[in-house]
Amino acid sequence: MQMGKQRAGRIEWRRLLLALPFAAVLAACSTVPEATRAPAPATPSEAATATAHVQQRRDWHFAADGVTFSNRLESARLNDVRRLGAGDYAVTIAPEIVPINPSPWYGFTVSAEAERPLRIEFRYRDGKARYWPKLSRDGKRWHAATPEQFAEGEQGTALTVDAGPQPLHVFAQPPIGIGAFADWGNALVERGVARRSVIGESERDRPLHMLALGNPDAREVLLVLGRQHPPETTGTQALMGFVDELAADSPLARDFRERTLVIVVPLLNPDGVVEGNWRGNINGQDLNRDWGPFTQSETRAVRDLLERELDDKGRRLAFAIDFHSTWSDVFYTVEEAPSRRPGGVLRRWIDDMQQRYPGRIRESASPSGNSAVFKNWAFRQYRAPTVTYEVGDKTGSEQLHELATFAADSVMRILLDATPPTGPAGAP
Ligand SMILES: [Zn+2]
Known part of the structure; x- marks a missing residue:
């Protein structure tokens, strides 16, 4: 993926390379039949040498649209936001460590000073889409994005929402924290x-x-x-x-x-x-x-x-x-x-x-x-x-x-x- 190069600054590559032989160990319960998984390494401490990346908790404010994205809430995951054009954004979702089971969990809120439609492109680092977006205005009642709102695009998946002053929660699944x-x-x-x-x-x-x-x-x-x-x-x-x-x-x-x-x-x-x-x-x-x-x-x-x-x-x-x-x-x-x-x-x-x-x-x-x-x-x-x-x-x-x-x-x-x-x- 195109965002891959940016990872270098956040992961200690020398240590990471040591862990690569153990990539199979991180295979998912989610994607690989368990019978085909490699057993755990005999010296597992080596698998722990890759450095985990803790996401930065912050807001991304875009004055041109009056739009704010935030990951300042529990179970949120949002690693970067870029404005592509008027009302058009790309969010980057990155894992805590690589290699990893491709289960790209995400979670963030988005708000706008005045009601307006937004297009949000999902870009996953080290993974492909797994979770259909779930939306909520209050963080309690959730509904899945409709097929009209969320679609596969040429550059990945994109979500269309109506943003307003009350933050809209966009999560991979309704969080249970x-x-x-x-x-x-x-x-x-x-x-x-x-x-x-x-x-x-x-x-x-x-x-x-x-x-x-x-x-x-x-x-x-x-x-x-x-x-x-x-x-x-x-x-x-x-x-x-x-x-x-x-x-x-x-x-x-x-x-x-x-x-x-x-x-x-x-x-x-x-x-x-x-x-x-x-x-x-x-x-x-x-x-x-x-x-x-x-x-x-x-x-x-x-x-x-x-x-x-x-x-x-x-x-x-x-x-x-x-x-x-x-x-x-x-x-x-x-x-x-x-x-x-x-x-x-x-x-x-x-x-x-x-x-x-x-x-x-x-x-x-x-x-x-x-x-x-x-x-x-x-x-x-x-x-x-x-x-x-x-x-x-x-x-x-x-x-x-x-x-x-x-x-x-x-x-x-x-x-x-x-x-x-x-x-x-x-x-x-
Ligand atoms: Zn599991």
């Missing part, structure tokens, strides 16, 4: 169904929260993990729907919570979410390639939590689910997991989901190998059923909620069935 997680967790805590604690801090010293549901003395643990990757907001919606169902005041959920401890770490990458990163944490590190190396405080916090709650207390990990988003719905599983075989917990759950939603969610299994993806590490460490649940980027809120609710009901039924209340835990 720190405040939304807090509100959601507060509601569960206030209902008395969840207990909240801090398990550690992010690399930028933000608290990493955990919610615990169910019986604190239970031997069985269901682990729910989310938002390792900042743009993956549909995964967060699914996680919230899933946990809400576990927390429901239904006979099934009450019975399940009586016999299980549910541990939820819903936001593992708060720094990346605040920064509007495409993939990594504040250091540009892909957290879902750090399970094993544990170079980052976020992954270490969960590793240590599991040591305390599982190893030290003699509990068993009954099931672990890590929510993500990608182009379509996929379950990534571990090929050698016994629970994938007929009669196993994971097989029954996936069969249940696929029978309920035929053709909707495919399973992609691969060997756990020495991969530093969470589910592979968790399988090797705890021999538990583990799954990465990739939710489609474009799956609508209502369908997400229905899928997540069914997924939770199914996992509760299967785990209750697999674990007699008085006997020892069954083999997975």
Whole structure:
């Protein structure tokens, strides 16, 4: 891309070149079937030598049109703005580090002193368009740009909007940030169904929260993990729907919570979410390639939590689910997991989901190998059923909620069935 040369001033190239052999490690959960990915490097510290670029928070004011762009809000990402002509602009969206999974997240506001139409061309550095723009006047109610507003042009994609004095929010997806997680967790805590604690801090010293549901003395643990990757907001919606169902005041959920401890770490990458990163944490590190190396405080916090709650207390990990988003719905599983075989917990759950939603969610299994993806590490460490649940980027809120609710009901039924209340835990 034509903006590529400008990168040189912001990235330490000598160090970056050292990291290039590890480009494959940064391949997406989003674009490459997991089975084809290269395993994590044996010496991952070398992959951390590229320097992450933190975007400058600022306004871009263009007096000729009375137009202002801004990235001074949470989850915003906007790296440059150029005026091409009257009412005609180009915005540059750049990743936090290269090489990177091409998931160009963006977010900014645009306003004009007097109502006027604007054309905004999107220019992505190190990536191509993935997210259809979502628009909002108040940052709360969102709608997708219409096909008339957003189209592929010769130089990329361009959005046409009516700008005015009230800033228009233009985001890759409706953002779900720190405040939304807090509100959601507060509601569960206030209902008395969840207990909240801090398990550690992010690399930028933000608290990493955990919610615990169910019986604190239970031997069985269901682990729910989310938002390792900042743009993956549909995964967060699914996680919230899933946990809400576990927390429901239904006979099934009450019975399940009586016999299980549910541990939820819903936001593992708060720094990346605040920064509007495409993939990594504040250091540009892909957290879902750090399970094993544990170079980052976020992954270490969960590793240590599991040591305390599982190893030290003699509990068993009954099931672990890590929510993500990608182009379509996929379950990534571990090929050698016994629970994938007929009669196993994971097989029954996936069969249940696929029978309920035929053709909707495919399973992609691969060997756990020495991969530093969470589910592979968790399988090797705890021999538990583990799954990465990739939710489609474009799956609508209502369908997400229905899928997540069914997924939770199914996992509760299967785990209750697999674990007699008085006997020892069954083999997975
Ligand atoms: Zn992901």
